[in-house]
Amino acid sequence: MSGVRVLVGTRKGAFVLTSDGKREAWEINGPYFAGWEIYHLKGSPADPDRLYASQSTGWFGQLIQRSDDGGTTWEPVGNQFNYAGVPGTHQWYDGTPHPWEFARVWHLEPSLSDPDTVLAGVEDAALFRSSDGGRNWQELPGLRGHDTGPAWQPGAGGMCLHTIIVDPSDAERIFVAISAAGVFRTDDGGGTWRPVNRGLSSEGIPDPDADVGHCVHRLAMHPSRPEVLYMQKHWGVLRSDNAGESWEKVSGDLPTDFGFAIDVHAHEPETVYVVPIKSDSEHFPPEGKLRVYRSRTGGNEWEALGAGLPQKDCYVDVLRDAMAVDSLDSCGVYFGTTGGQVYASADAGDSWAPIVRDLPAVLSVEVQTLQ
Amino acid sequence: MIRVVLPAHLRTLAHLEGEVEIEVTGSPTQRSLIDALEARYPVLRGTIRDPVSQKRRAFVRFFACENDLSHDLPDSPLPEAVVTGAEPFYVIGAMAGG
Numbered sequence: 001m002s003g004v005r006v007l008v009g010t011r012k013g014a015f016v017l018t019s020d021g022k023r024e025a026w027e028i029n030g031p032y033f034a035g036w037e038i039y040h041l042k043g044s045p046a047d048p049d050r051l052y053a054s055q056s057t058g059w060f061g062q063l064i065q066r067s068d069d070g071g072t073t074w075e076p077v078g079n080q081f082n083y084a085g086v087p088g089t090h091q092w093y094d095g096t097p098h099p100w101e102f103a104r105v106w107h108l109e110p111s112l113s114d115p116d117t118v119l120a121g122v123e124d125a126a127l128f129r130s131s132d133g134g135r136n137w138q139e140l141p142g143l144r145g146h147d148t149g150p151a152w153q154p155g156a157g158g159m160c161l162h163t164i165i166v167d168p169s170d171a172e173r174i175f176v177a178i179s180a181a182g183v184f185r186t187d188d189g190g191g192t193w194r195p196v197n198r199g200l201s202s203e204g205i206p207d208p209d210a211d212v213g214h215c216v217h218r219l220a221m222h223p224s225r226p227e228v229l230y231m232q233k234h235w236g237v238l239r240s241d242n243a244g245e246s247w248e249k250v251s252g253d254l255p256t257d258f259g260f261a262i263d264v265h266a267h268e269p270e271t272v273y274v275v276p277i278k279s280d281s282e283h284f285p286p287e288g289k290l291r292v293y294r295s296r297t298g299g300n301e302w303e304a305l306g307a308g309l310p311q312k313d314c315y316v317d318v319l320r321d322a323m324a325v326d327s328l329d330s331c332g333v334y335f336g337t338t339g340g341q342v343y344a345s346a347d348a349g350d351s352w353a354p355i356v357r358d359l360p361a362v363l364s365v366e367v368q369t370l371q
Numbered sequence: 372m373i374r375v376v377l378p379a380h381l382r383t384l385a386h387l388e389g390e391v392e393i394e395v396t397g398s399p400t401q402r403s404l405i406d407a408l409e410a411r412y413p414v415l416r417g418t419i420r421d422p423v424s425q426k427r428r429a430f431v432r433f434f435a436c437e438n439d440l441s442h443d444l445p446d447s448p449l450p451e452a453v454v455t456g457a458e459p460f461y462v463i464g465a466m467a468g469g
Contacts, residue, residue: 034383035379035380036380057380058430059378059380059428059430059431059464059465060380060381060418060419060428060430060431060464061417061418061421061422061428062417063384063414063417063418076384076414079416079417079418079422080417080422082422082423
């Protein structure tokens with residue numbers, strides 16, 4: 001019997017939502033780590049019972065929690081994220097140098113093949129790896145040590161490494177995205193990195209077309225076509241057909257191309273989902289109508305999907321890590337809001353229903369398809 | 372034995388209810404007390420003090436005997452009433468919302 005497990009990180013704890021493959025009746029478990037910020041939790045593709053969670057508060061710092069039974073029980077593992085060598089400085093909001101300081105783990109990306117190996121994207125931006133199930137963490141210093149590192153600057157949410165995508169056809173190739181530096185790619189397993197931001201143009205930096213400095217909000221890839229990437233930028237929805245070597249704007253007929261979340265249909269690599277947000281100063285849907293937009297053409301042509309979603313007086317946001325898809329035959333699409341709702345569509349976005357309405361503000365949503 | 376009162380989040384992490392009694396060898400100081408606390412409850416490492424600098428986290432405070440000891444030097448002796456167990460040593464999450 002197939003089923004899905006939805007992993008939800010919120011401002012005040014984690015929740016695990018489960019259903020069978022019909023995705024109609026849901027069991028809600030949680031809060032786990034009640035009162036703590038759970039920026040992200042994610043399951044291992046190699047062992048779906050192995051989950052990792054990032055637990056933090058401004059008071060007591062960072063913990064990594066691990067579950068070996070699909071989220072029923074958890075064990076705190078490692079919490080030491082020490083930058084390699086002398087941390088140096090990056091740009092502060094006012095352009096002055098500011099020391100690199102660890103704040104929290106934004107994103108955990110378990111290995112596609114080894115449950116004990118997991119990458120962590122952190123604030124201030126850096127990439128760490130654990131090869132022992134999250135107990136010990138080592139920085140991959142080639143990224144932060146890139147020549148452009150001193151010029152990286154924080155976005156409004158901090159200088160975070162929020163997206164990690166490992167190429168499923170080549171484990172040596174990894175993409176990361178940093179606010180506000182941009183996209184970086186390694187082809188040697190994380191030893192050396194280079195920015196891949198050609199085609200991006202951003203207001204608010206001295207050279208709008210610079211190699212780095214872009215506030216990339218999120219990347220998405222379909223595993224069958226790892227050379228194709230989709231991006232939701234601070235402003236702009238873009239795609240690359242050459243593994244980030246160049247980017248083309250595909251915002252097309254979206255009502256606004258500001259937003260945070262973006263994802264790709266599990267079985268249709270040209271079907272892409274975004275949630276347009278009104279503007280960089282008004283983080284809520286246009287006209288108070290919560291609508292997912294779907295393109296079946298890899299961008300440019302978009303259709304609004306609002307059936308089952310609030311179509312008036314809705315002023316929530318959907319954050320960058322808060323959208324995911326399952327891989328059942330009829331692709332399920334899921335997203336969470338800052339208002340605490342988690343919505344699901346079992347028909348690829350045609351219709352939506354809330355799984356749960358009143359959680360704390362949702363920071364992240366991940367989905368495991370269980371066989 | 373030194374009595375330590377932890378904030379709710381740290382009690383949950385360490386699976387504790389109420390205050391905890393910690394034995395400190397030698398002349399007890401903030402540093403030796405937190406060292407002993409972390410040795411007994413390793414999950415607390417990094418939650419009270421920064422794991423690299425070993426400095427008290429900015430939003431954590433230390434109170435005892437109706438005094439704020441947060442800015443005492445780490446190797447200052449603890450108050451006698453704390454050392455004898457007459458008064459607890461409080462680890463507090465700073466009152467800053469949440």
